[in-house]
Amino acid sequence: MDVEVRYIDDSKGNGLFAKKNFSEDSILFEESPLVCVQFSWNAEYGYKACDHCLKPLETAEENVRRLTGKTEIVLPYPELCTTNKSTITQCSGCGVEYCNADCQEKAFNQYHRTLCVQTGPLQCLNDAWKQIHYPPETGNVMLIPRILATIQQSCDKENTLNRFLKFCHRSVNDDSHLAHKLLGEKFANQISTLHSLLVQSMPHEHVSQLLSPEGFQSLLALMGTNGQGVATSPFSQWVENVPEKDLVSKLYEDMDANVGSFLDNEGVGLFETQSAANHSCLPNAEIVYRHNNSTLSLRALRDIEAGEEICISYVDECTLSSSRHSRQKELRENYLFNCNCPKCLEQADDPDVTSDEDMSDSDE
Numbered sequence: 001m002d003v004e005v006r007y008i009d010d011s012k013g014n015g016l017f018a019k020k021n022f023s024e025d026s027i028l029f030e031e032s033p034l035v036c037v038q039f040s041w042n043a044e045y046g047y048k049a050c051d052h053c054l055k056p057l058e059t060a061e062e063n064v065r066r067l068t069g070k071t072e073i074v075l076p077y078p079e080l081c082t083t084n085k086s087t088i089t090q091c092s093g094c095g096v097e098y099c100n101a102d103c104q105e106k107a108f109n110q111y112h113r114t115l116c117v118q119t120g121p122l123q124c125l126n127d128a129w130k131q132i133h134y135p136p137e138t139g140n141v142m143l144i145p146r147i148l149a150t151i152q153q154s155c156d157k158e159n160t161l162n163r164f165l166k167f168c169h170r171s172v173n174d175d176s177h178l179a180h181k182l183l184g185e186k187f188a189n190q191i192s193t194l195h196s197l198l199v200q201s202m203p204h205e206h207v208s209q210l211l212s213p214e215g216f217q218s219l220l221a222l223m224g225t226n227g228q229g230v231a232t233s234p235f236s237q238w239v240e241n242v243p244e245k246d247l248v249s250k251l252y253e254d255m256d257a258n259v260g261s262f263l264d265n266e267g268v269g270l271f272e273t274q275s276a277a278n279h280s281c282l283p284n285a286e287i288v289y290r291h292n293n294s295t296l297s298l299r300a301l302r303d304i305e306a307g308e309e310i311c312i313s314y315v316d317e318c319t320l321s322s323s324r325h326s327r328q329k330e331l332r333e334n335y336l337f338n339c340n341c342p343k344c345l346e347q348a349d350d351p352d353v354t355s356d357e358d359m360s361d362s363d364e
């Protein structure tokens, strides 16, 4: 690896550092998630993705037809579509689909052997989650059974458990705050509903602590702070090499009119190296999914020197361009820290105003 995780200090904890020079646009590293799962409504609405790696299972043409609602569209350059439907496989036990036999085998050996036989009870948990968490989705409780089953199926359970526990480093009060942020107003009732459905759907061996009410809350909080969004799309992959930009804009307009901004297969994953990267409002790297599956790549936004800390942005573009006050509020509420990045320090004397755009949802 050309990057390393290093301890900074007690307030910042660890950080990610470059071990060599990187030029702008180069890839710092790539990693697969420890676990990942598609969002529940995203799957429900027909966004077809591999149950293990989220690779699209639709061709670009099928994708465009579904997202525009226009079944007669024929896309030129079918050779630019990267979906290979001939390798798709299906679990004979529960019917979930995979992009190929390799993904099916990996899923089975990592967690699916345990979860496949619990399909019925897990469906109840998924249904309860959907009633609580509407789009735009930011997490999925179904990540938790995958975490637990990964520990149960591991030959080194202690080590696997510790890899997950390394993501959690907060107090019980913080966990409750984060679970509240994730689930909203009636969170106490919702947590106990989800918790009892989870307890009913999982074997308890080796994970009884994580299945306690506190353990469950800390897993939800872990997902809230460390869960990284994953997005794949057969259409955006096709678009990259298509010369007719007018055609592309027209198709995007049609999709926007039909489904709004929900274009991608979306889910959430836990990534060990990426999770060590701290936030900056002036990030020097960004996350991309250039293989169109859950393998994450970190790309340099500018030249980075050996020894320099690698920082990403935890908030979206829109928040990043808002006032210091707005950025700090979001980071404090969702990630429990005060940002002291160069941009925030430079703007430290700015008045505490909230940007106009997020005035509407700023009262709490």
Ligand SMILES: [Zn+2]
Pocket (backbone or CB within 6 Å): 050, 051, 052, 053, 054, 055, 098, 099, 100, 103
């Ligand atoms: Zn796959």
Ligand SMILES: [Zn+2]
Pocket (backbone or CB within 6 Å): 091, 092, 093, 094, 095, 096, 112, 116
């Ligand atoms: Zn199955």
Ligand SMILES: [Zn+2]
Pocket (backbone or CB within 6 Å): 280, 281, 282, 327, 339, 340, 341, 342, 343, 344
């Ligand atoms: Zn900042």
